[in-house]
Amino acid sequence: MPDITQLTSAAAANHPAISIINGRVIDPANQIDQQMDIHLNNGKIIALGNAPDDFSAQQVIDASQKIVCPGLIDLRFRLGERGYETKRTIASETRAAVAGGVTALCCPPDTDPIIDNAAMVKLIRPKAETEGVAKVYTLSALTQQLQGEKLSEMRELKDAGCVGTTNALQPVKSTLVMRRALEYAASHDITVFIQAVDPWLSDGCAHEGAVSTRLGLAGIPVSAETIAISRDLQLIELSGAKAHFCQLSSAKAVQLIQQAQEAGLPITADVTAHHLHLTEMDIGYFDSNCHVIPPLRTQRDQEALRQGLKSGVISSIVSDHQPHGSDAKLAPFAETEAGISGVETLLPLALKMIDTHDMQLSEVIKRLTLQPAKTLNISEGTLSIGAAADICIFDPDAYWVVDREKLLSQGKNTPFHGWELKGKVTCTIKSGAVVFAAEKKL
Amino acid sequence: MISKNIQLDEQGRLKHFLSIEGFKRQHLVNILDAAEPFANVHEQAVKKVPILRGKTIVNLFFEASTRTRTTFELAAKRLSADVLNININTSATSKGESLLDMLHNLEAMYCDMFIVRHNQSGAAHLIAQHVSPHISVINAGDGCHSHPTQAMLDMFTIRRHKKEFAHLKVVIVGDILHSRVARSQIHALTTLGVTEVRVVGPKTLIPAHIESLGVHVYHDLQTALIDADVVIMLRLQKERMQGALLPSENEYFQQYGLTEKKLRLAKPDAIVMHPGPINRGVEIASSIADGPQSVILEQVTNGIAIRMAVMSQTLGRSGSESIRSSGGTA
Numbered sequence: 056m057p058d059i060t061q062l063t064s065a066a067a068a069n070h071p072a073i074s075i076i077n078g079r080v081i082d083p084a085n086q087i088d089q090q091m092d093i094h095l096n097n098g099k100i101i102a103l104g105n106a107p108d109d110f111s112a113q114q115v116i117d118a119s120q121k122i123v124c125p126g127l128i129d130l131r132f133r134l135g136e137r138g139y140e141t142k143r144t145i146a147s148e149t150r151a152a153v154a155g156g157v158t159a160l161c162c163p164p165d166t167d168p169i170i171d172n173a174a175m176v177k178l179i180r181p182k183a184e185t186e187g188v189a190k191v192y193t194l195s196a197l198t199q200q201l202q203g204e205k206l207s208e209m210r211e212l213k214d215a216g217c218v219g220t221t222n223a224l225q226p227v228k229s230t231l232v233m234r235r236a237l238e239y240a241a242s243h244d245i246t247v248f249i250q251a252v253d254p255w256l257s258d259g260c261a262h263e264g265a266v267s268t269r270l271g272l273a274g275i276p277v278s279a280e281t282i283a284i285s286r287d288l289q290l291i292e293l294s295g296a297k298a299h300f301c302q303l304s305s306a307k308a309v310q311l312i313q314q315a316q317e318a319g320l321p322i323t324a325d326v327t328a329h330h331l332h333l334t335e336m337d338i339g340y341f342d343s344n345c346h347v348i349p350p351l352r353t354q355r356d357q358e359a360l361r362q363g364l365k366s367g368v369i370s371s372i373v374s375d376h377q378p379h380g381s382d383a384k385l386a387p388f389a390e391t392e393a394g395i396s397g398v399e400t401l402l403p404l405a406l407k408m409i410d411t412h413d414m415q416l417s418e419v420i421k422r423l424t425l426q427p428a429k430t431l432n433i434s435e436g437t438l439s440i441g442a443a444a445d446i447c448i449f450d451p452d453a454y455w456v457v458d459r460e461k462l463l464s465q466g467k468n469t470p471f472h473g474w475e476l477k478g479k480v481t482c483t484i485k486s487g488a489v490v491f492a493a494e495k496k497l
Numbered sequence: 498m499i500s501k502n503i504q505l506d507e508q509g510r511l512k513h514f515l516s517i518e519g520f521k522r523q524h525l526v527n528i529l530d531a532a533e534p535f536a537n538v539h540e541q542a543v544k545k546v547p548i549l550r551g552k553t554i555v556n557l558f559f560e561a562s563t564r565t566r567t568t569f570e571l572a573a574k575r576l577s578a579d580v581l582n583i584n585i586n587t588s589a590t591s592k593g594e595s596l597l598d599m600l601h602n603l604e605a606m607y608c609d610m611f612i613v614r615h616n617q618s619g620a621a622h623l624i625a626q627h628v629s630p631h632i633s634v635i636n637a638g639d640g641c642h643s644h645p646t647q648a649m650l651d652m653f654t655i656r657r658h659k660k661e662f663a664h665l666k667v668v669i670v671g672d673i674l675h676s677r678v679a680r681s682q683i684h685a686l687t688t689l690g691v692t693e694v695r696v697v698g699p700k701t702l703i704p705a706h707i708e709s710l711g712v713h714v715y716h717d718l719q720t721a722l723i724d725a726d727v728v729i730m731l732r733l734q735k736e737r738m739q740g741a742l743l744p745s746e747n748e749y750f751q752q753y754g755l756t757e758k759k760l761r762l763a764k765p766d767a768i769v770m771h772p773g774p775i776n777r778g779v780e781i782a783s784s785i786a787d788g789p790q791s792v793i794l795e796q797v798t799n800g801i802a803i804r805m806a807v808m809s810q811t812l813g814r815s816g817s818e819s820i821r822s823s824g825g826t827a
Binding site for chain 2: 263264265267268269270271272274276340341385386387388389390
């Protein structure tokens with residue numbers, strides 16, 4: 056792409072004095088939504104509005120007609136295919152992340168090897184820090200080897216830097232083990248991330264319904280999700296654990312989460328950008344790019360997810376970024392790898408909620424920044440003075456057509472190829488340095 | 498996104514035959530009409546017609562099958578094509594990549610048509626999307642999805658006995674959940690205008706929202722058989738006893754097996770069909786399978802004619818025209 060200047064991660068080491076001028080600054084954490092300038096130095100935000108007297112900018116970014124908001128935080132992101140998270144993919148996928156405006160991302164522990172001991176975290180963190188353009192957070196495995204039998208050393212993993220714990224896509228079959236895991240996590244104030252799926256009802260590759268029946272694909276019923284949510288809600292109540300439910304997929308799931316929140320349980324939830332915009336119908340004749348877990352469900356489910364997002368029952372939007380090589384999607388549907396290369400379409404898909412569901416721009420941004428930061432209990436996601444200068448600048452009115460070949464991610468597996476989307480990231484700043492810019496002139 | 502029907506070329510002619518879904522009524526009628534003259538080829542002293550002379554057809558079977566493969570082979574040979582049979586044990590191949598790699602190797606040998614059977618739904622669509630443009634793909638069964646030539650030979654058989662589709666009551670009995678045959682039959686029957694298709698089985702063998710395909714669901718065979726014109730029995734795989742889908746073969750036969758007593762509930766001239774191979778005493782009593790209302794062996798014979806029709810249509814020429822023009826030599 057000739058119009059994109061890619062800066063190496065080495066540039067992140069520089070922390071020049073930068074002024075971002077004429078932009079509409081939106082910072083939900085401080086209820087700011089107005090046109091103003093913002094000034095950065097030494098990797099931090101040092102002023103909003105007028106620059107300090109002794110400040111002289113080495114670089115001025117004109118953000119006229121653009122939105123300036125905190126860098127996006129993605130709660131579910133994979134750095135490569137399982138077992139292939141290498142230096143190379145950490146570099147390419149974090150670069151894709153910043154191209155999508157994402158400055159911090161959170162990886163599940165079901166890598167190969169699994170992140171279930173502190174040594175693994177210490178192995179990964181330096182790699183992520185030297186190669187990664189965006190900040191990489193990790194969740195720890197809830198149980199050893201994700202086998203759902205013995206607890207992981209989740210406190211030590213927390214101390215080593217893990218921001219939460221999860222059994223990822225492997226359901227904890229034993230109710231007793233799940234209870235103990237939640238209790239232990241609660242003792243150490245560790246948030247448990249739950250991908251709710253019943254182990255016995257999940258042996259399928261598509262929503263159990265009209266489309267799976269028509270195509271002869273093994274279905275995953277809604278009850279696979281709701282049975283697991285119901286069980287875990289009971290255990291959360293029993294244990295007093297803090298929990299976050301990942302990637303809701305059905306209307307009934309939204310309803311259960313809402314009821315539990317109203318009853319005062321300390322739970323939050325997220326939804327993927329693709330579940331907001333695709334349904335089972337998009338599988339068409341076996342489009343393997345629509346093979347995702349949890350599966351795309353009906354229009355009614357999609358609408359409930361959108362309403363849940365708008366009302367705040369669902370607090371975060373995630374990309375569930377999963378880059379795959381082309382071979383992974385070239386097989387009969389059920390044999391393909393599930394997942395979408397989603398980080399570069401995260402923001403515009405989220406912004407669609409403004410036009411389709413009358414959401415406020417600041418509310419959408421909140422679900423991509425402040426809310427995920429709260430869920431991870433990290434200090435990012437704000438433009439407060441003194442905060443790390445992680446900033447996303449985007450043109451909310453720019454239309455662009457998704458071209459899978461132009462994705463920076465190594466995974467070209469997107470079902471949104473050919474979609475015209477509104478909203479384009481023009482510049483991403485991480486720790487005070489420009490790490491992505493869509494224009495030649497910075 | 499794959500939204501258009503890749504089974505037809507730009508001129509609206511048959512390019513691939515992957516599923517019944519996506520075809521209009523007239524397309525299906527054309528295939529049935531094209532099969533009519535072929536249905537009598539076997540009665541002639543010389544059974545071959547030269548329609549596909551010089552063409553190479555590959556039977557690519559990733560799943561074991563004797564009857565389907567044999568009828569495809571016979572059909573191809575009666576059309577004078579060269580036939581290559583390749584049986585691949587799917588457990589021996591690693592994954593999808595080898596499937597496509599193998600295809601490209603076969604393409605390099607200048608084949609004209611692949612007949613594909615695979616245990617995964619969507620395999621034939623995948624192959625059709627990735628072969629060179631000059632190659633046609635015929636689905637000989639993919640997972641639980643589709644078996645369109647089987648459905649068409651069933652329609653052909655029904656038409657020979659019942660003439661009009663419109664007012665028929667057709668009953669399909671058994672394991673609808675795992676049956677690609679049933680799915681294709683349902684699409685074919687509804688497309689051809691059958692107003693009442695009934696599917697019968699316990700809830701464990703009826704897939705979710707099957708009503709959306711335009712059928713009525715019954716759990717009691719007796720009720721479903723009342724006034725039926727056509728009764729289609731599906732094969733019950735023995736492994737269905739494993740996953741808690743059914744208690745026993747015995748109970749299945751008691752509830753869903755077709756017996757003379759139950760068949761008397763249908764119309765007196767009702768025909769009984771089965772895609773084969775039959776489990777005698779599991780889904781159908783021997784006396785019915787071999788009885789006067791059974792058209793099971795006719796289905797096998799008609800299978801050759803339908804496959805000849807589909808092959809000759811997909812490779813570019815209309816079967817009925819070709820057979821007329823070549824009538825002198827055959």
